[in-house]
Amino acid sequence: MKIIASDTVATRGFASMLEGYDCPAILVSTDYRIVAFNQHYRDQFGDIALDKPARCFEISHGYTVPCDEAGEDCPLSATLQSGRKERVLHIHQTPRGKEHVDVEMLPIHNEQGELLFFVELLRPVSVASVEEGSAKLVGASKAFNQMLEKITRVSHSDASVLLLGESGSGKELVAQAVHQGSDRAKNSLVTLECAGLTDSLFESELFGHLKGSFTGAHSNRTGLVELANGGTLFLDEIGDVPLSMQVKLLRLIETGAFRPVGSSTIKHTNFRLICATHKNLAQMVKAGEFRQDLYYRINVFPIFVPPLRDRQADLPLLISTLLKRISERKEYHLTHSALQALQHYPFPGNIRELSNILNRAVLLTDTNVIERDTILESLNIDTSIHQQTDLSLTLVTYGQTAEGEKVAWVDLKTAEKRYLSDLMAAHDNNKEQVAEIAGISLRSLYRKLE
Structure with missing residues (x-):
C-alpha cells in the first residue's frame, strides 16, 4: 500500500466530510496526527488544539507511543496491515474520566489507491463503566x-x-x-x-x-x-x-x-x-x-461471559462498586491485605459469591474499614458451620493468602445454601428481603432453598 503525505487542500476537503457522520469523528494522518474533528467529537470529548502536533494515542490514552507499542490493539496499525476498515474496543480518557469507546477506523484513498488519511469514528459505550458509576x-x-x-x-x-x-x-x-x-x-x-x-x-x-x-x-x-x-x-x-x-x-x-x-x-x-x-x-x-x-x-x-478468576484486574473495581451497592449510607473500604486475601481466592461462585462475601464482611465489621481477618472470617464461615454441626462437606480447592496461610474453601452449592439459610434466619424468613440482599430473583431463592 502506497502512502503519500497530506496537503492542506485535501485536509480541508476531508475535514468537511466529518460533519456527515452521526457520531464523534476525527481525521488522522498516516503518522497518527489528528488534523480535524467534527462537532460531535467536540461535544463529547472537547476541543483539540491543532496548532501543534496532536497524535491520537496522546489525546485518547495519554501514551507516548502508538497503542500497539503500549500493549493494546491499534486500529490504525491494523488498517495499515489489512488495507480495510478495522474495529476495536478501547478505553479512552475523556472529560468525564475513563470510558469504553467503540473505535472504527476507515482508510481514505485517492483515485490511484494511495492512502491519504484515516477517519476514526468513536462511539462511547454507555452500557459499561471503567470506573465506579451507575452502569451495571x-x-x-x-x-x-x-x-x-x-x-x-x-x-x-x-x-x-x-x-x-x-x-x-x-x-x-x-x-x-x-x-x-x-x-x-x-x-x-x-x-x-x-x-x-x-x-x-x-x-x-x-x-x-x-x-x-x-x-x-x-x-x-x-x-x-x-x-x-x-x-x-x-x-x-x-x-x-x-x-x-x-x-x-x-x-x-x-x-x-x-x-x-x-x-x-x-x-x-x-x-x-x-x-x-x-x-x-x-x-x-x-x-x-x-x-x-x-x-x-x-x-x-x-x-x-468470563468467570471472575479470569478478571483479576477487575477485582478492585468490582469490590468498590459492590460495596457502594450494598451500603449507600456508609462508605466501606478494604485494607490492602484484605484485598490480597480476595485476590488469592478462586471464587467458584464468581461475582455472586463475591457479593455474598462482601455482604458478610459489612455485617461483621464494626467500622467502615474491612480488615483481612474480617474477609477470612467471611470466607471461612461455612467451614466453621461445618465443624460446629459435624456435617459432611466436600472441600474442593485450597487458596493461599498473601501471608502464606492456607485456607480451605467449601463446596459452592452447600456454602450458598447455608448462607441463604443464615440470611433467612437473620431476617425473620422474609424471602423478598433476603432475595434482594443476595442479589437473586425470588424464584431463584425458592429453588436454592429446596
Whole structure:
C-alpha cells in the first residue's frame, strides 16, 4: 500500500466530510496526527488544539507511543496491515474520566489507491463503566473488554444471542446490556428463569392462559412472549427447558406465533431473543437432552461471559462498586491485605459469591474499614458451620493468602445454601428481603432453598 503525505487542500476537503457522520469523528494522518474533528467529537470529548502536533494515542490514552507499542490493539496499525476498515474496543480518557469507546477506523484513498488519511469514528459505550458509576457492567480487564466488544457488535442487530458462562458470572447483566444497547431499548426486557419449571408451568408462563383452562387458573393471564412484543425476551438457564416444551419454543422462534393455554386463537409477537446457560448445550444435543434444531436457532451469536478468576484486574473495581451497592449510607473500604486475601481466592461462585462475601464482611465489621481477618472470617464461615454441626462437606480447592496461610474453601452449592439459610434466619424468613440482599430473583431463592 502506497502512502503519500497530506496537503492542506485535501485536509480541508476531508475535514468537511466529518460533519456527515452521526457520531464523534476525527481525521488522522498516516503518522497518527489528528488534523480535524467534527462537532460531535467536540461535544463529547472537547476541543483539540491543532496548532501543534496532536497524535491520537496522546489525546485518547495519554501514551507516548502508538497503542500497539503500549500493549493494546491499534486500529490504525491494523488498517495499515489489512488495507480495510478495522474495529476495536478501547478505553479512552475523556472529560468525564475513563470510558469504553467503540473505535472504527476507515482508510481514505485517492483515485490511484494511495492512502491519504484515516477517519476514526468513536462511539462511547454507555452500557459499561471503567470506573465506579451507575452502569451495571463494570470492568476494564482484557477478558471483560473482549466480551464487551461482542456486546457492542451484536446489540444493534436482531440476532439471537446465547450467553455462555458459569453460574454467578453476570449473564443476566450482560443480557440487560445487550437490550439497553439495542434499538428495542425503549420497550421491555422480559425475563423467564427456566430452571425448575414443569411443562405446564413453563407453557403457562411463556404463552399465558385463559381463565378455567386448568385447575388454579382463576383469571386470564398474559404470557411473557406477548409482554415482550417489540422488546427482548430473556430465557435464563435455557438448558433446563423440558424436552417436551422445546418443540413449542422452536415454533415460537421460527414463526412468532403462539397460542395461550386453553385458547384456540393464534397470536403473534415480535421480540429479540437472548438465552443464557451454564450447561454445555452441545453435549446435551449429543446426549439427546436438547433439540439440535433449537440449539442452532438460539446459538446465532454466542458470547462467553468470563468467570471472575479470569478478571483479576477487575477485582478492585468490582469490590468498590459492590460495596457502594450494598451500603449507600456508609462508605466501606478494604485494607490492602484484605484485598490480597480476595485476590488469592478462586471464587467458584464468581461475582455472586463475591457479593455474598462482601455482604458478610459489612455485617461483621464494626467500622467502615474491612480488615483481612474480617474477609477470612467471611470466607471461612461455612467451614466453621461445618465443624460446629459435624456435617459432611466436600472441600474442593485450597487458596493461599498473601501471608502464606492456607485456607480451605467449601463446596459452592452447600456454602450458598447455608448462607441463604443464615440470611433467612437473620431476617425473620422474609424471602423478598433476603432475595434482594443476595442479589437473586425470588424464584431463584425458592429453588436454592429446596
